[in-house]
Amino acid sequence: GAVVSQHPSRVICKSGTSVKIECRSLDFQATTMFWYRQFPKKSLMLMATSNEGSKATYEQGVEKDKFLINHASLTLSTLTVTSAHPEDSSFYICSAAPSGSSYNEQFFGPGTRLTVL
């Protein structure tokens, strides 16, 4: 149980294009999902908290117009990197927190490697 998937696992795009990454909770519902960015050999940097049916909450320094987040259902959140540039190249990881759980677990997806040429 508690499986989170991400799609695609890898994407290479040209500078200036937009890329959409999907995060799905496969066997549970998740009112809240999180998007992280991870640089090589570094810890996870929280970008935003995504709540189903409402606007995402972005961390300080994260451009909400560049990293568009949509959480339209209890099992799906998407991150769209708009007008991508080489500096957006990174490993993007989502996590999901089971709805209604009295615990606080977050389960992570396998990550998406974005390379912007």
Added chain:
Amino acid sequence: GENVEQHPSTLSVQEGDSAVIKCTYSDSASNYFPWYKQELGKGPQLIIDIRSNVGEKKDQRIAVTLNKTAKHFSLHITETQPEDSAVYFCAAKAQGGSEKLVFGKGTKLTVNP
């Protein structure tokens, strides 16, 4: 806000030995402390967690201890195996309010056969 410090940043042990990774946190309101294992190119995997109402939790070769007074918690891996080699992250979350976790910087564990 919460700040989590993790030590050591790298740890090398011989197969069969024990490994200990330590974390400290700053916010006394934190009440949930998970540990994640991340293998190269993959997402973090929750391996064990502890809540502030207990001092120790064990799952086979893995155990976590929590000292609320000192605000530190530790991961203990016994009888290490080469497949335990990975980066381990500790995290902390405060009660109420935001659901977000605050992570340590990670420990790269290498288990030598």
